[in-house]
Amino acid sequence: MTPQEQHQIEIQKNLRSWQAKPLLQEIYAGFYRRIIALIDPQLPGRVVEIGSGIGNLKTHFPAAITTDLFPNPWLDLVCDGYELPFIDGSLSHLVLFDVFHHLRAPNAFLREARRVLVPGGRVILFEPFISWASYPVYGLLHHEPVAWKEPINLVESLPRPRDYYAAQGNATRLFFRREIPNWPAGWNILEARAFASFAYLFSGGYSKPAMYPGACLGAMQRLDMLLSRWPRLFGARCVVCLVRA
Ligand SMILES: C[S@@+](CC[C@H](N)C(=O)[O-])C[C@H]1O[C@@H](n2cnc3c(N)ncnc32)[C@H](O)[C@@H]1O
Numbered sequence: 001m002t003p004q005e006q007h008q009i010e011i012q013k014n015l016r017s018w019q020a021k022p023l024l025q026e027i028y029a030g031f032y033r034r035i036i037a038l039i040d041p042q043l044p045g046r047v048v049e050i051g052s053g054i055g056n057l058k059t060h061f062p063a064a065i066t067t068d069l070f071p072n073p074w075l076d077l078v079c080d081g082y083e084l085p086f087i088d089g090s091l092s093h094l095v096l097f098d099v100f101h102h103l104r105a106p107n108a109f110l111r112e113a114r115r116v117l118v119p120g121g122r123v124i125l126f127e128p129f130i131s132w133a134s135y136p137v138y139g140l141l142h143h144e145p146v147a148w149k150e151p152i153n154l155v156e157s158l159p160r161p162r163d164y165y166a167a168q169g170n171a172t173r174l175f176f177r178r179e180i181p182n183w184p185a186g187w188n189i190l191e192a193r194a195f196a197s198f199a200y201l202f203s204g205g206y207s208k209p210a211m212y213p214g215a216c217l218g219a220m221q222r223l224d225m226l227l228s229r230w231p232r233l234f235g236a237r238c239v240v241c242l243v244r245a
Helices: 003-020 020-035 106-116 134-141 170-176 214-227
Strands: 045-052 063-066 090-098 119-127 185-197 233-245
Touching: 003 020, 020 090, 020 233, 045 170, 090 106, 106 119, 119 170, 119 185, 119 214, 134 233, 170 185, 170 233, 185 214
Parallel strands: 045 063, 045 090, 090 119
Antiparallel strands: 119 233, 185 233
């Protein structure tokens, strides 16, 4: 099976879960609110999402340009995060929702991001957060590796062909554990916030059935708010905002 065929199977499966699961849609609405709160409307240039998948950002932020490696009718563009089809200094924000952990060479992506963003432009990442509570879920119940001890490739360019890569732990390691001191050079970290999301973990996400009824979502979210005081213990998701220095 080609990578595109594999992608389409996954996309169709995600689309079916999304449509059948209002619970997931509500949880994601909260995630998108966190992302949109980090968009600075004063910055000139368009907001572009990389790796949009089923393209949900547009529902919450219609002005976004949605893109992915592979074409789909709801996307605006096909493009690779390592080679963006935009002229220098033309974009205000790049949004990556569950995409950063698929970037084998984060520096190569950030180099390209730096080229297309205006000075002060932002990269907003939404990612899994690895804590004592979430590690077993991401490690045992999700098919992608956490790759907690794997080296992170710091090359500045990644030639083609680029194979599939996933390392769910990378954002936690780079932005919270700060495994590479002073990284990323040339960027300021405006925000790096991890929070509990048992509402998400127990929703089963796209691939598993929900473990609680939709009527309990409010209670789950209140619990998450409380437990978010201890992200290293209970965190499950994180949002990071980098500003081009
Ligand atoms: C886990 S999915 C997330 C999809 C969507 N953002 C969401 O939250 O539902 C990762 C997406 O990133 C895309 N992707 C992976 N590597 C990419 C790259 N180098 N450039 C652009 N998109 C990429 C994949 O095709 C896939 O759609």
